[in-house]
Amino acid sequence: MEIRKLNALRGIAAIIVFVTHFSDITHWLDGALGGGAGAYGVMLFFLLSGFLMSHLYLGTGFTPRGVKHYFVARFARVVPLYLLVVFASFTLTQGGSDLLYHIPDHQALLAHVLFLHGDSVLWSIPPEVQFYVLFVLLWLFAATRRGYIYLLIVGSLLLLFFTNFPRIYGEIQGVPYNQFTVLRSLPYFFIGVIFGLHYKTLTIPPYLRKHGFILALCLIPLMYPELSPVTSDAKNRMWLSYEVLLVMSVVFFCVVFLVPDNNILLANKVGDFFGKISYSLYLLHMPAITFINQFDWVVEIKLVASFALSTAVAFVSFACIERPIAGFIRRSADVGNLKQTERARPKARPF
Template sequence: MEIRKLNSLRAIAALIVFITHFSDVTHWLDGALGGGSGAYGVMLFFLLSGFLMSYLYLDKAFSKDNIKHYIVARIGRVVPLYLLIVFASYFLSQAGSDVLYQIPDFNSLLGHFLFMVGDRVLWSIPPEVQFYLIFIVFWSLSNHRSGYIYLAIVAVLIILFLTNFPRIYGDIYGVPYNMFNVIRSLPLFFVGVVFGLNYKKLNIPTYMKQHWLVLVLCLIPLMYPELSPVNTDAKHKMWLSYEVLLVMSTVFFCIVFLVPDNNILLANKVGDVIGKISYSLYLLHLPVIMQVNQLNLNIELKLLLSLAVSLLLAYISYRYFEKPIAQFIRVKTTNSSSQS
């Protein structure tokens, strides 16, 4: 069963990242909406990923066929567009162009190809893929030992807190890796898993489901460094703050569990479309902003043009590459399974 409002939540996450990068690149509103605030959009993506993996798979049998279908679906969803952009960035970098992302040499290309490191927005894809592998362990426990999932999550959260999120990065024979990115992302994925585990089980009283709770989304901009009422350096920690984890988890819980599914602000055609193309939008928007910023236009026109071109490219990417490739991978895998 599709939870339609998650499309709009995915769209909001992508637009948060877009606005943040536009503010950083152009200094729109004196950069008030930038300063790394796109992290909150990525956090929503990670919460959504953990939730959906848990919601879609943990009540299914942990069988060879189901695992195969899971891996194929994940590969088809994330890998093709990512690799296309990685290789395009590498060859453009070799030609001296910075139109896409900076992948200056073969070792850097290999680090991206192996999901060990990522330039700019590409950094978030390796943690996503690594979480998919970790999730298989949770799935193996879900049918008969689901309590161990909670125990493992609590243990990891405590260890990360006590070790202050260890900075593990470097290179292996010149190939760069950055495990810190997945380490700092795990709490978001894990909270999403817990929510997904309980979505079908938790019986929320009708009187607690209120449309006005959609306003909880306003908590996100209140955490932006330039807008936050917090006066300590905690407002800059973002990924390393369990306070931020609590707020983002609260926002996610309220939207998913307490806002009615037919809320007009979340269940609408615009949210559906942008949500579906959000992955392409996320990967392609920054190069667009960088190129548009070189034009001699006022900043409002740059904003509108950047958004329009980013949405158009994202739609084309989704419609003519991302979606067909994912379907092709599934069909080929299904045919190979039936013939074996």
């Protein structure tokens, strides 16, 4: 069953990242909406990722066919467009243009292809792909020893806290890697997994399911470094702060569990649209902003033009690249499964 309001939440996450980068690049509002605050949009993406994987798969049987279907679906959703952007960025960089992202040599290209490192917004894709692999272990636990999932998550959170999130990065034969980005993102994926585990079973009293809980989204701008009333270093450490993890988890819980599914501000065609193009919008908005920023326009005009161009490019990417390739991969996998089943079926013997 589709949770429609999550489409809008995914779109909101992409727009948060867009606004932050626009503010940083153009110094709109003196950069008050920048300062790395796009991290909060990426946090929502990781919470959503963990939640949806847990919600969709942990209640199903752990079988080779199920795992194959899972990997095909995840691969088709994320990898093709990412690799296309990576190779296009590498080609353009070799030609002296950073229109997309800066991938200067074959070592950097290999790091991106192996999901070890990512330039600019591409940094978030390697953790996401690595979480796909980690999730299979959680799925295995869910089939026989669900309690181990909680032990693993709590133990990991404690370990990350007491080791101050180890800075694991460097180079191997000139190929850069950065596992620090994976470790700092892991708590958000884990919390999403826990929420997904309980979405079907947690009973929310009717008197608590109120449209007003959508206001929890207003907690996000209150954590922006230039807007936050918080005086601790949590507003600057962001990914390394469990206080931020708590607030983002509260926001996510309120929207997913407490806001009614028919909330008009989340369950609507606009939310559906931006939810569908959110991945393309996330990957391709930076070149659009950079392109528009070269014109000598009023910053508000740049904002409208950047958002319009980013949305148009994202829609074309979704309609012409992302969705067709994902559909082709899924159909090819289904055909392969059908042929394998037919080969395994006993042949009828003639009399």
